[in-house]
Amino acid sequence: METILKVIGVETYLYLSALLFSIGVFGILLRRNAIIMFMSIEIMLNAVNLMLVAFSTFHQDASGQVFVFFSMAVAAAEVAVGLAILVSIFRNHGSIDIDKLKNLKG
Amino acid sequence: MAEILFYILASVTLGTALLTILSRNPIHSAIYLVICFFSIAGHYLLLNAQFLAIVHIIVYSGAIMILMLFTIMLMNLNKEDESHKSIASQIAATIAFCLVGIVLLAGLLRTKPVVESYFQSGEDFQSIKKLGEVLLGEYMVPFEFASVLLLVAMIGAVLISKKDKQKEA
Known part of the structure; x- marks a missing residue:
């Protein structure tokens, strides 16, 4: 089977994950719904994971993929705690619109 | 063959990621994000990282998205009642997105990293x-x-x- 990196090169993966990362940044900046912002964070994490896997294949080194496992574990922990915080915010405020969370604003 | 597959997967990934951000209904966003994750798993398969692809599907498309969908339903957010940001901040977000994209892409394109051609040693x-x-x-x-x-x-x-x-x- 022909290998993908031989056909299109590792640079194409660089560009793809750069675009995916900036889409994630766009989501963070554009939306006010906290859950959508969480999804944008997931998109950014996945862009970086994709890059790690591409370079792991490029250098034929398993360490990159092991690093992706750790990053997935951290992402899972982050989502669990983050959604718990969102649920608790929703209980106290009745919405998760982040523009309404300005109790600490002076 | 692999090239066509890559470009299809890449367009699906970018398109569904954009739809995730732009769709008004959070449930639709979650569904688009699931498709995006599946296409990323497809990328992993193309890179011949099978185990990682399966773990990715299980963790992201399975666990994390179920968690998010349950939270959306728990908060009863499955309606399109999100108030929009002001036009000024929307424009600012779009400009910032374009700038981040341009800077990242230009940085990667123009610096011309020394990438030796891919060599497959056949080693597992x-x-x-x-x-x-x-x-x-x-x-x-x-x-x-x-x-x-x-x-x-x-x-x-x-x-x-x-x-x-x-x-x-």
């Missing part, structure tokens, strides 16, 4: 066996710490989302 480096050896050999300590992290995150999530009893009384 990403089978489950090899990955397990690396994970439990070289990266043993981080692996243990990851398990502690997951335990702490689980306890923290339960504690945070628990109802405050003193407040109710």
Whole structure:
């Protein structure tokens, strides 16, 4: 089977994950719904994971993929705690619109 | 063949990621994000990282998205009642997106990194066996710490989302 990196090169993966990362940044900046912002964070994490896997294949080194496992574990922990915080915010405020969370604003 | 597959997968990934951000209904966003994750798993398969692809589907498309969907339904957000940001900040967000994209792409295009041509040694480096050896050999300590992290995150999530009893009384 022909290998993908031989056909299109590792640079194409660089560009793809750069675009995916900036889409994630766009989501963070554009939306006010906290859950959508969480999804944008997931998109950014996945862009970086994709890059790690591409370079792991490029250098034929398993360490990159092991690093992706750790990053997935951290992402899972982050989502669990983050959604718990969102649920608790929703209980106290009745919405998760982040523009309404300005109790600490002076 | 592989090239066509890559470009199809890449367009699906970018398109659904954009739709995730732009669709008004959070449920639709979640569904688009699932498709995006599946296409990323497809990328992993193209890179011949089968185990990682399966783990990615299980963790992201399975666990994380179910968690998000349940939270959306718990908060009864499945309607399109989100108030929009002001036009000024929307334009600012779009400009910032374009700038970030341009800077990242230009940085990667113009710096011309020294990328030696891909050489396949035929050596096995990403089978489950090899990955397990690396994970439990070289990266043993981080692996243990990851398990502690997951335990702490689980306890923290339960504690945070628990109802405050003193407040109710």
